[in-house]
Amino acid sequence: MPPTPRPAARGRARGVLSLEAIVDEAMRIIDREGIDEVSMRRIAGEFDTGPASLYAHVANKDDLLAHCLRRVVSEVPMPTGETWQELVRSWAVGTRNTFVAHGDIVRLTFGTIAEGPKFVDIMERILGALQDAHVPPRVATWGLHVLSLYVAADAYEGWIMGRIFEDRSGRPTAEVGQEYFQQFAERLAALPAKQYPAITPNLTSLMSGGGDERFAFGVDTFIAGMAAQVPAEGADRADG
């Protein structure tokens, strides 16, 4: 048994209390373990104090998490692309990737209307392109809302799945994931083919593809549905 560990070296250096430092610490926990593992007591512990000390900097736990969400939303990159389709796709992928990097914080976006100057700039860029391409305003605005719901749902599902796979004690995540789906596929394959003539032949495609590929399919399919609602016209476009 080693002697008592040097107390100065355990963990990281205790910082001084501030809103930024508290959010930093909360984000560290969220990124690695998810929002449910954030607790006022745990964060306070990192600053060698009690939970009451945090209330000088945040109103409550919800307020702290809202600060974290705002920081993540501000990390969403400006989308790029020549066509509105490329732009919308780029936005969806960029938003998803940003959230995927931060645990399950995406869960807090449901029912929240994003704001902030950067978000407004992004909306302006995309809505402008949709307008130029004669996408009807309702299709444009509602479509972006639907897509943002899908992005959030996909990112959240991805986090939960990763969590399930990790939980099976230390084995490589991808391998455990494969096994998890395999079990499910086997249960479906055990169904009587006579009674389920449609499910049985669809099993391979049902189980195929990784998260990224499926997400891209979902986005592209929805964009195709938006495109189908653009009135066909021999319009003369000034630009392009």
Next chain:
Amino acid sequence: MPPTPRPAARGRARGVLSLEAIVDEAMRIIDREGIDEVSMRRIAGEFDTGPASLYAHVANKDDLLAHCLRRVVSEVPMPTGETWQELVRSWAVGTRNTFVAHGDIVRLTFGTIAEGPKFVDIMERILGALQDAHVPPRVATWGLHVLSLYVAADAYEGWIMGRIFEDRSGRPTAEVGQEYFQQFAERLAALPAKQYPAITPNLTSLMSGGGDERFAFGVDTFIAGMAAQVPAEGADRADG
């Protein structure tokens, strides 16, 4: 001040402990207040006992919630319709309505692969129709997965929004909701029109429409995107 209330009449009659009765009570809480308000102690209290008593019937709280989710999933109705589009739409609407009736339990569906005999029958019905209409297997299976994510996201968002609107102390939910969006619209309307030429004219459509209408738009747009991936063919269909 009235005399001490009759103890027999307060609340409902205390039932006898059983898995079904426990799930009943949990569902009652979920439907009215959401899954975060379910606690082992509160449920146990309804049976005039302590939380430890529940562990003879459920493994833990997650297990109890899983039982609740299974019950709700089993309530999803068999979809109806002549075309695959109608069938898919009917399934999406039916699933959404079922979950909307049960608080935020839909949150537990993320990362969960639904099962149960009834669910399999529903999948068989829809996949069969998609197959008959020559929808490619990948579009069919992945499309249903994407749609189920969207259904869950929409139902979850709806619950959270309703929650926000209710929280503003007692006023009619619809009215508070209107006001909530109005505030948001005003903040956007305050943007300089020169710097944001695309957002400003889109404000009305951005804010228009209720939840049901927007959900239908999302489903129909996605279905249109699926339809766009059906290979055009002068195929001779045996049926219909």
Next chain:
DNA sequence: ACCTGAACACCGTTCAAGT
């Protein structure tokens, strides 16, 4: 203004003891 210890009113789960 910022920080703190102690307390309040909660959690989920376990365990030894009962029937």
Next chain:
DNA sequence: ACCTGAACACCGTTCAAGT
């Protein structure tokens, strides 16, 4: 097999008291 009281190790938040 089912039930229970007590305990353990947690929560978020408040409050009086300090600087």
